[in-house]
Amino acid sequence: MTQVQTPAPRAAEQHDREVRPHGKTPLYKRERPLWMLLPGGVLMLAVIVVPLLVGVFIAMLDLDQYTLRQWFSAPFIGFANFAEAFTDSPLLHSIWISASLSVLVTAVTVPIGVAAAISTQNRFPGRGLVRSIYLIPYVLPAFVVGTFFRTMLQPQGVVNSILHTDVLWLNGSASYWALAGVMVWTSWPFVYLLSLAGLQAVDNEVHEAAALDGVTWWAKLRYIIFPYLRGPLSLAVIIAILHNINNFTLPFVLFGIPLPSSVEVMPVLTYIASFQSFRFGLSAAMAICSLVIVAIPLFVYLRAVKLDTGDDAGPDRKQRRADRRTLAAATPAAAADIDGARA
Amino acid sequence: MSAFTTTRTRPTATLTESITAGGGGRRHKRPYDTDVTRLLPRWLLITVIAVIIAFIAVPVLYILFGSVNSDVAVARGEYFPSEFTLSNYVNIWSTVALGQGLVNSMLTAGAVAVASAALAVSTAYVLVRFRFLGRLTILRGLLALQSIPGTLLLLPVFVVFSNIASATGVQIIGTRWGLFVTYLTFALPFSTWVMVTYLRGLPKELEEAARIDGASSTKILTKIVLPLSWPGIVVSAIFAFLLGWNDVLFSTIMTTPNTRTVAVVLQVLGTTQEGGAVPIYGQMMAASIVCAVPVVALYLIFQRYLVGGLTAGSVK
Numbered sequence: 001m002t003q004v005q006t007p008a009p010r011a012a013e014q015h016d017r018e019v020r021p022h023g024k025t026p027l028y029k030r031e032r033p034l035w036m037l038l039p040g041g042v043l044m045l046a047v048i049v050v051p052l053l054v055g056v057f058i059a060m061l062d063l064d065q066y067t068l069r070q071w072f073s074a075p076f077i078g079f080a081n082f083a084e085a086f087t088d089s090p091l092l093h094s095i096w097i098s099a100s101l102s103v104l105v106t107a108v109t110v111p112i113g114v115a116a117a118i119s120t121q122n123r124f125p126g127r128g129l130v131r132s133i134y135l136i137p138y139v140l141p142a143f144v145v146g147t148f149f150r151t152m153l154q155p156q157g158v159v160n161s162i163l164h165t166d167v168l169w170l171n172g173s174a175s176y177w178a179l180a181g182v183m184v185w186t187s188w189p190f191v192y193l194l195s196l197a198g199l200q201a202v203d204n205e206v207h208e209a210a211a212l213d214g215v216t217w218w219a220k221l222r223y224i225i226f227p228y229l230r231g232p233l234s235l236a237v238i239i240a241i242l243h244n245i246n247n248f249t250l251p252f253v254l255f256g257i258p259l260p261s262s263v264e265v266m267p268v269l270t271y272i273a274s275f276q277s278f279r280f281g282l283s284a285a286m287a288i289c290s291l292v293i294v295a296i297p298l299f300v301y302l303r304a305v306k307l308d309t310g311d312d313a314g315p316d317r318k319q320r321r322a323d324r325r326t327l328a329a330a331t332p333a334a335a336a337d338i339d340g341a342r343a
Numbered sequence: 344m345s346a347f348t349t350t351r352t353r354p355t356a357t358l359t360e361s362i363t364a365g366g367g368g369r370r371h372k373r374p375y376d377t378d379v380t381r382l383l384p385r386w387l388l389i390t391v392i393a394v395i396i397a398f399i400a401v402p403v404l405y406i407l408f409g410s411v412n413s414d415v416a417v418a419r420g421e422y423f424p425s426e427f428t429l430s431n432y433v434n435i436w437s438t439v440a441l442g443q444g445l446v447n448s449m450l451t452a453g454a455v456a457v458a459s460a461a462l463a464v465s466t467a468y469v470l471v472r473f474r475f476l477g478r479l480t481i482l483r484g485l486l487a488l489q490s491i492p493g494t495l496l497l498l499p500v501f502v503v504f505s506n507i508a509s510a511t512g513v514q515i516i517g518t519r520w521g522l523f524v525t526y527l528t529f530a531l532p533f534s535t536w537v538m539v540t541y542l543r544g545l546p547k548e549l550e551e552a553a554r555i556d557g558a559s560s561t562k563i564l565t566k567i568v569l570p571l572s573w574p575g576i577v578v579s580a581i582f583a584f585l586l587g588w589n590d591v592l593f594s595t596i597m598t599t600p601n602t603r604t605v606a607v608v609l610q611v612l613g614t615t616q617e618g619g620a621v622p623i624y625g626q627m628m629a630a631s632i633v634c635a636v637p638v639v640a641l642y643l644i645f646q647r648y649l650v651g652g653l654t655a656g657s658v659k
């Protein structure tokens with residue numbers, strides 16, 4: 001319904017949000033059980049918001065294991081931790097490793113995920129089984145995946161014995177490619193899931209029109225199917241980048257501490273700074289820097305996602321966001337990164 | 344069928360089929376012409392599926408084979424076991440405290456699943472069905488909170504918890520309660536978002552009718568919304584469970600050897616055994632499988648809800 005909204009009702013809406021365009025009685029205006037928001041709200045305040053503020057404060061303290069118990073009386077040193085993080089720590093190196101790794105991995109997973117989704121779109125005997133198998137890498141916990149790849153990549157391990165090489169996958173520069181490979185292996189089904197959602201938006205009429213025009217399979221994919229996938233895929237790319245940057249479990253389990261310097265990713269660097277070298281202030285400063293890095297894809301993500309159903313948003317807004325609908329639909333699946341958004 | 348039911352059932356009689364049927368029912372030469380929705384020619388379809396399955400299967404079969412192989416043979420780099428043994432599955436329980444870890448993980452993650460589903464339903468209900476100031480901010484906040492790196496919060500949470508301990512004398516770090524509260528909070532934004540999308544799909548009319556009959560909001564929630572939203576509840580509970588089960592970051596710091604979750608037990612086993620004279624890779628593979636089984640089982644049982652509940656319904 002693309003009726004043009006006149007300025008008058010919009011002004012009215014601003015005064016009273018309860019007024020619906022189609023004049024329904026605002027039944028739910030009365031007796032709103034807002035107290036139900038309390039338990040969740042209190043928890044998030046206590047475990048996310050308060051620690052976040054504490055973290056900002058700690059970043060400005062010279063805090064180590066001796067002052068931790070009385071952390072609020074530790075010496076206040078302003079931005080010295082941030083200065084040290086940038087000039088005298090591997091932070092910049094880590095940012096580069098994390099960012100390049102997550103972009104590289106995401107770029108490799110997209111074609112695999114799309115191919116997988118296309119290959120199970122049509123019915124064939126055993127399709128359900130194939131789809132179940134496709135999800136295995138995603139379902140396995142990251143710590144399990146890390147453990148068995150760690151075994152496979154040992155110097156005497158099965159990867160070297162099959163390839164007839166003796167590469168040190170868990171040390172030195174090859175470890176970067178080892179980590180990238182394992183991340184690709186575990187994360188591509190996420191792209192697959194979102195592509196699958198996108199393919200379902202293709203109506204039968206579209207297929208019929210293509211068949212009548214006699215297009216080849218490649219032309220059909222390239223010019224008809226792929227455009228449908230653009231929305232879900234851009235969402236998948238943003239979220240995959242976010243999750244790859246935040247991935248702690250896989251490098252931690254795969255390489256252990258200390259990490260080879262070519263895979264010293266941000267989450268593990270922050271972890272080492274606080275719980276191995278006990279430089280708590282420096283670690284908090286690093287964590288805040290990493291949040292700033294993560295904020296870039298996060299901002300794009302929040303802009304892209306439609307928060308409300310068309311019923312709640314005004315008509316012109318609905319119009320503007322119509323093309324983003326498939327995108328929003330896929331959101332929950334998107335966030336469902338099994339190996340943990342923050343793991 | 345335990346298979347996915349996310350794809351819409353398409354009308355089987357397609358346009359091309361009816362055209363060819365009208366043409367005398369002779370068999371068409373090109374196989375992919377029989378179904379207009381077909382995306383790939385048969386040879387390519389088979390190739391793609393075979394390549395992807397091989398890509399998945401090689402490492403997965405490696406753990407399966409490794410878990411029934413001897414420790415030494417796995418360390419030598421054997422893929423297929425030259426001798427078959429189940430002793431890894433027997434020995435692993437005495438090598439490390441795997442059983443204790445499983446119990447800890449089950450208790451923590453299970454409690455998180457139940458609590459977060461309960462909280463998510465009531466929060467989502469308010470967010471979907473009522474309008475109030477700050478509603479959109481909360482919705483946006485739910486998405487943003489999911490993306491905050493855990494490493495950012497680990498240290499402050501640790502500091503806050505240890506300060507509570509020194510102020511009140513209640514020890515939180517090292518107990519299952521500390522992990523429970525932390526995981527619950529991190530699971531809540533996503534669980535709530537799952538419920539928000541699910542509740543949006545439920546018709547309002549039932550609740551309106553109940554309200555006209557004089558039911559209170561609490562009554563509507565428990566008697567009408569709850570029974571209708573089981574699939575959504577299952578999904579949000581399972582994802583909360585997985586968050587607790589799969590976490591390594593918080594449980595390495597916030598547990599003692601007695602309260603360690605199974606993820607940390609396995610991680611510690613992986614890093615300590617390499618220093619030993621005899622590597623126990625076979626047992627590690629067996630332990631990996633033991634850790635993965637509950638998760639894979641959950642998926643197989645609830646596959647339809649998990650994939651269907653998240654993507655279908657909300658897709659136009």
